[in-house]
Amino acid sequence: MNLKDYAGGDPPYVPSDGRMNWEEAVLPPASEEVCVLRKLHMDIVPTEELNPDIDDSLTAYCAKLDFFLPRANKTISLTLYTNSIFVAAPPCNGTHKIDPEYAELYARTIYEVSELDALEIKINEITVINATGQGTQAVARAWCSEQGTNAVILNRDKGCCFKCGLMVAGKEGADVDVLILC
Numbered sequence: 728m729n730l731k732d733y734a735g736g737d738p739p740y741v742p743s744d745g746r747m748n749w750e751e752a753v754l755p756p757a758s759e760e761v762c763v764l765r766k767l768h769m770d771i772v773p774t775e776e777l778n779p780d781i782d783d784s785l786t787a788y789c790a791k792l793d794f795f796l797p798r799a800n801k802t803i804s805l806t807l808y809t810n811s812i813f814v815a816a817p818p819c820n821g822t823h824k825i826d827p828e829y830a831e832l833y834a835r836t837i838y839e840v841s842e843l844d845a846l847e848i849k850i851n852e853i854t855v856i857n858a859t860g861q862g863t864q865a866v867a868r869a870w871c872s873e874q875g876t877n878a879v880i881l882n883r884d885k886g887c888c889f890k891c892g893l894m895v896a897g898k899e900g901a902d903v904d905v906l907i908l909c
Contacts (some may be wrong), residue, residue, distance in 0.1 A: 749824035752890035754883065754908065755837050755857050759798065762840060762862035766793040770806075794866050799841035805869040812877040813868065813907075816895045818886035825890055833893045835906075843870045848904065853897050855906045859883065867907045878905035 768791040790807045825833050835853040838846055840863040848854055856878075858867040864880075871878050879901055881892035896906040 749826060750830055750833075751824055752833065752888070752893060754889045755855075757883075758839060758857045758860035758863060760840050760860035760863055761797055762860065762866045763795045763797070764792060764862070764865065765795045765802065767791070768793070792869050794862075794869070796841050796866075801841065801844075803841075803844045803866060805843075805866070805873045807869060807872040809872050809875045811868065811871040811875075813871070814877070814879050814895070814901055814903075815885070816879050816881045816887040816892040816906075819888055819891040822888045823890040832898055833890070835893060840866045843867070846870075848874060848876060853893055853904050853906055855893075855908060858907050858909050864907065864909045867909075871905060871907075876905050877901070877903040878907050879903060880907050880909060882909055 769788045770791055772787040772789050792805050792807070794803045794805070795801075796803065831851075833853065834851065835855050836849065837855040837857055839857050840860065843856070843866065846854070856867040856870070858864040867878070879892060879896040881887055881889070887895075892906055892908075894900050896903055
């Protein structure tokens with residue numbers, strides 16, 4: 728894909744293929760899932776996993792969170808391995824559509840929080856997490872920490888459309904390939 732003639736932002740006024748069929752980037756419906764933090768475990772990190780330059784008289788711990796999802800009737804346990812960085816999607820000017828020529832930049836799969844325990848990040852695709860339910864954003868952020876990935880946060884009420892949120896999370900933006908909807 729050659730992005731030389733397309734620097735992001737608003738796409739050209741006429742689609743590159745001459746047709747007038749732009750793809751509508753539609754937000755998924757708000758999630759009704761509720762997540763409850765059940766338990767925080769502080770596990771001691773084995774000495775062999777520690778950096779030898781660190782003072783060995785200190786004990787290192789790793790946090791593990793247990794979330795209960797009553798709607799799915801299951802518990803998801805996530806270990807916080809990394810300090811993930813979360814960036815807010817900036818406001819845009821309206822609702823934008825996707826030019827068919829650049830559609831591959833916006834390839835995405837939308838997951839509910841209840842699916843995160845079995846989810847692996849796909850290459851060349853934006854992972855969208857629907858964390859619009861009560862307490863679900865904490866689960867999505869903990870999942871990012873466990874996976875060692877960063878994410879873009881798209882707050883539905885802050886004036887950024889779904890297409891622009893995908894752009895910020897994808898190759899044209901931060902290139903983190905994870906977008907959390909809240």
